[in-house]
Each structure stands twice: as structure tokens, then as C-alpha cells.
Amino acid sequence: MARPGIESIRRQQLIDATLSVIETHGFQGATIGKIAAASELSVGIVSHYFGGKQGLLEATMRYLLSCLQQDASRLMASRPSNPRESLMAIVDANFSGVQTHAQSAKTWLAFWTQAMHSPELMRLQRVNERRLLSNLIFHLRQLMPPGPAQATAQTVAAMIDGFWLRAAMSEGRIEPDQAAALCKTYIDQAIKANNGASK
Amino acid sequence: MARPGIESIRRQQLIDATLSVIETHGFQGATIGKIAAASELSVGIVSHYFGGKQGLLEATMRYLLSCLQQDASRLMASRPSNPRESLMAIVDANFSGVQTHAQSAKTWLAFWTQAMHSPELMRLQRVNERRLLSNLIFHLRQLMPPGPAQATAQTVAAMIDGFWLRAAMSEGRIEPDQAAALCKTYIDQAIKANNGASK
């Protein structure tokens, strides 16, 4: 038998190569050949570890989702339990990935597009969307009535997606710090506009 | 010679077929063969009128952009010149296309993704983005200082994109009316938070 753990190493190699190739060549240009070349492995290895190209793409999206979730958990843990601060942490978490991986925004957009015609990717996307939304509602609920909380949560979620989209389109011209700041400004405005009406 | 105007008829036939095929099969599945079948024409006609697949795709995106601009012009013309009402009209215009063409949202997303790796599509996208942004700033500028106006405009633009994205992802589950209402609520909050500081 060969070294144990070699499987997870190869899997990660291929996922990293996939992200890199999508970043430079786009989703359409992400062929098995290019991914294999970028990972310095052979084309056959993809079928061996992921069963095929589709399996590799799904694994790559799962990886991106898990990174996002990890960012969120880390930032939530290091903050006070103040509801407003928690909301700010959620915003930060949703933009922190952009800085470290400039390629992420483009790749996300590519996956979203692909996800619309792939049930499995669609399911993953929906789960993640639900989590963000219910997280936002939970904290907003402590600052305003249910109605405005629901509306504000949906608005914040749309803003986050919108800024990601713009970041992807403008080749990193839009600063993630700026996007996060605008989201936070909105949250404060929404709190001010609805506070005291609850409790 | 055959009938004059036959060219514009065929072009529109092919553009309509392209939109229809992208809606059902996705951008990746939009092949010349399917488009030709949907338009009840032959595959060769595409090269004849558009020089190739890429030309047809660019023409289709131009068509979508012109539809959006037409919606905007129409709604702006039938409203009072009140700055706030103008902003509301802009929001309505950006969501009016979703209702009539449920396929639009998916197709927009597909084009956005494609645009990132096609200079010509990217250029079209940028022009449209600039127009929306400067339109928003122009009207906001009459209701608040330059700084907040700039920030609010970018936030509104991101919200619009974000809601479109969500509409595309959720197969029309999100009502465009609701999205427009949330955008308007935000605009009013932003005006209230910054009014009186200008002029």
C-alpha cells in the first residue's frame, strides 16, 4: 500500500487546480486537460478520485462553501454577543473570502450559473442561502419587529450577493472593505428606522 | 431580390430562439443546432447573418440591453420630475423586465458569467452599469450631499443586481414587486438618514 492520506492530498491538488483554471480560463474553458496540467497530474486521475468531471466540480463547490462557513464561524467566535456586532461579523465573514482569494468571486459566479441547471449544485446553493438568511433574521429579530427583520434580512442578503457580483465583474476594482462598509451603513440605518417598535 | 426587411426578421427570429434555448438548456447547452431547431431555420443561417455563434450571442445581449433601456425610458417619461419619484421609476424599470420575461434573469446571469471572458460583452456590460450608476447619483444628488449620494447609489445598484441574482436562482420564487418594494424602502431610509445636510 502507498502512503495513507495520499487521497486527500490529491483531491485537494485537483480542487485547487480547478479553482485556478476557472479563474484564468472561465468555467467553459476549464477542461480536464488544463486542470490536469495545472495540478501536474494526469487526466485519468480525475475519474479515479472524483468519478468524472462533474464530481470534481461538485467537490470544488463544496470546498468553497465550507471555506465560507469556516470564515463565518471564526469571525462569529471572536466577537461579543451583541446582536448588532453579530450582524457586522456576518457581513465581514461574507466579504473576507474575497480578499484572500481574488479568484473566488469569478468562480462563485460561474458556479451559480452552472448551479441553475444542476440539481445537486442547486441544492448546495439553497442550503447556504437559507443559512445566511436565518442567521440574519435571528439577530435582527432582537433589534426590530418580525416584519422589518424579514425585509431587512432579505435586503442585506441581496446586497451581499450584488456586491460579490460587482466584484466579479470589475476584476477586483471594487474593494471588499468598501462593500462591507456600505452593508454595515445600511444595517445601522435599518435599525435606526425600526428601533423601539419591538419588545 | 427577395422581400426587403427579411434580414431583420431572421435576425430577430434567431435572437428569440437564442433566449428561449438559453432559458431551457442553459448557456452551455445553447448549441447552434438547438437554436436553429427552435427558430425553425437551419444551422448555416447563423453564420450568414451573424458571422458565427459569438456574433449571435453578442447581438442577443445587445437586444436585452436595449429592452432594459426602453423600459427605463418609458417609465421615466410617465412620471413627475420629483427626484424621489424618479428614483422609484428607475427601480421599477430595473424590475419590470422580470415579469414579462421570466427567462430574462437566467439569461442575464449567463451573459454576466460569459462577459467576464469576452472583451466585447464586458464593454457592453460596463456601459450599462455606468448609466445606471450615474442616473442614480444624479437624482440622489438633489436629496443629499455628494458622499452619501455616491454610497447610496452603489448600494442601490448592488441591491438591484442581488435581487436579480436571487430571482434567477430561485426559479421565479422571489416576486419582482417585493424586490422593488425593498429597494424603495431602502431609498427612503437613506433619504431620511441624510436629508437636510445638503443644499
Add this chain to the structure above:
DNA sequence: CTCTGTATTGAATGAGTGTTCAATTTGTTG
């Protein structure tokens, strides 16, 4: 009806891609 040039067709072509699997390499065990 015949002629003429435009409009249209669709089979043939060739480039590109994902998958397969027999052969090879690599690391471990006896």
C-alpha cells in the same frame, strides 16, 4: 415560362473534449 441573383439548406469536416483502461511507475512488505 425563363432567367437571375438572393436566401437557405444540411451533410461533410475538423477541432476539441471527457472517459476508459491496459501498461507503467511507485512505495511497501516479506
Add this chain to the structure above:
DNA sequence: CAACAAATTGAACACTCATTCAATACAGAG
């Protein structure tokens, strides 16, 4: 070192798709 199995390779294969272009259909002019 020899024997073995897991890991890896990459050429061959089958398939899809965009493009091309010689052949055909067609509308109006004479």
C-alpha cells in the same frame, strides 16, 4: 532483493459541436 498492490499515466476512443460551402429553393424581372 523479489513480489505485490496501490497509484498513476496517457494514448485511443467515442462523442459533440461550430463552421463551411456546394447544392437547392425561391422571389421577382423580363
